Amino acid sequence: MAQRRIVIVAGETSGDNLAAGLIAALRARRPELEFAGVAGPRMVAAGCEAWAPAERLAVMGLVEVLRHLPDLVRLRRAIVARVLADPPLAFVGVDAPEFNLSLAARLHARGLATVQYVSPQVWAWRPGRVRRMARILDRVLCLLPFEKRFYDAAGLPATFVGHPLADRLPLKPDRAGARAQLGVPAQATLVAILPGSRRAEVERLAGDFIAAAAWLKAARPAVSFIAPMANPTARTVFEAALARHGAGVPIRVVDGLADRALTAANCALVASGTATLETLLCKRPMVVAYRVSAATYALVEVLRLIKAPFVSQPNLLAGREVVPEFIQRAVEPERLGRALLHWLEAPARVAALEIEFLAIHETLKRGANERAAEAILKLIDRAAPPTAR
Numbered sequence: 001m002a003q004r005r006i007v008i009v010a011g012e013t014s015g016d017n018l019a020a021g022l023i024a025a026l027r028a029r030r031p032e033l034e035f036a037g038v039a040g041p042r043m044v045a046a047g048c049e050a051w052a053p054a055e056r057l058a059v060m061g062l063v064e065v066l067r068h069l070p071d072l073v074r075l076r077r078a079i080v081a082r083v084l085a086d087p088p089l090a091f092v093g094v095d096a097p098e099f100n101l102s103l104a105a106r107l108h109a110r111g112l113a114t115v116q117y118v119s120p121q122v123w124a125w126r127p128g129r130v131r132r133m134a135r136i137l138d139r140v141l142c143l144l145p146f147e148k149r150f151y152d153a154a155g156l157p158a159t160f161v162g163h164p165l166a167d168r169l170p171l172k173p174d175r176a177g178a179r180a181q182l183g184v185p186a187q188a189t190l191v192a193i194l195p196g197s198r199r200a201e202v203e204r205l206a207g208d209f210i211a212a213a214a215w216l217k218a219a220r221p222a223v224s225f226i227a228p229m230a231n232p233t234a235r236t237v238f239e240a241a242l243a244r245h246g247a248g249v250p251i252r253v254v255d256g257l258a259d260r261a262l263t264a265a266n267c268a269l270v271a272s273g274t275a276t277l278e279t280l281l282c283k284r285p286m287v288v289a290y291r292v293s294a295a296t297y298a299l300v301e302v303l304r305l306i307k308a309p310f311v312s313q314p315n316l317l318a319g320r321e322v323v324p325e326f327i328q329r330a331v332e333p334e335r336l337g338r339a340l341l342h343w344l345e346a347p348a349r350v351a352a353l354e355i356e357f358l359a360i361h362e363t364l365k366r367g368a369n370e371r372a373a374e375a376i377l378k379l380i381d382r383a384a385p386p387t388a389r
Contacts (some may be wrong), residue, residue, distance in 0.1 A: 011057030011096025016040025181255025215337035
């Protein structure tokens with residue numbers, strides 16, 4: 001029955017994780033609720049009916065989207081038709097803002113309650129989107145504390161809920177325990193490598209990440225490496241790159257276990273995205289890399305779309321550069337390797353960073369799943385007639 005249903009559309013691994021936690025929190029409060037939409041494996045395990053897999057929305061870059069546009073348009077039409085044929089209590093888009101905001105516009109126009117969980121980076125690029133969002137959304141659920149003011153100024157109700165990762169990960173990481181679980185000797189020098197979760201992202205970064213590991217291994221022969229993979233696709237792409245470029249580089253590839261690998265590591269080489277926040281919450285120094293296609297980057301430069309001074313969440317949250325970022329052509333193996341080596345040789349700087357990361361962690365630890373669920377239920381209850389509650 002649609003009047004017990006919430007439709008949730010999530011994109012890729014991070015959206016799947018967020019939505020699964022939200023579903024569990026909603027179910028804890030309203031056991032009768034049902035869920036359906038674009039879902040990843042964790043959402044399905046939490047009880048969400050999958051109309052399509054979340055991986056269909058894992059498209060990175062402005063130009064790259066054009067190649068997938070026909071499939072995305074078909075998917076959007078199918079979701080709209082299905083939702084309007086049997087209207088649910090609400091529509092919740094989780095991340096994937098380009099796709100979800102286009103859906104929200106169509107559904108809000110037909111009277112449905114619409115929520116965006118995870119703010120688009122309006123503070124970083126295309127800030128004019130806020131005005132359109134105010135017309136098509138009933139609420140935005142923000143993971144980062146500075147995002148809410150952008151929506152307050154536009155008259156769009158927004159709630160800072162904190163981040164579920166900050167709730168899940170301990171304020172004080174157990175490094176000895178993580179090393180014991182992974183079988184890493186207490187005195188070993190370990191570097192974690194996280195090349196991303198999307199196929200295109202891993203394809204663009206894996207070769208340089210592996211070459212950076214080779215450079216660092218030559219400089220510090222005792223160093224070892226661990227590469228936790230976000231999903232099977234990421235592992236397939238990374239291992240193919242390792243076979244091509246990684247002769248003699250001892251990189252241990254594991255499925256999942258990112259928090260354990262990061263906690264155990266001395267430092268990390270990380271693709272820009274949610275993994276940089278996870279690294280921060282594990283209180284580890286990092287080197288961040290970001291690369292899109294040449295065509296997308298050229299378009300971004302020509303149109304001057306990027307407004308933020310940084311791309312990584314640690315630097316955005318700190319309000320200054322606390323970890324090095326390498327963007328596009330600056331992603332070179334030796335530069336990445338030297339930046340990692342710098343962390344290995346700067347224990348005082350690492351100690352200061354851990355203190356700063358702890359303060360940020362405390363700011364983000366807010367009970368995000370529960371706060372997000374409460375905000376959605378309040379919206380539903382306000383929209384529904386008394387007999388439907």
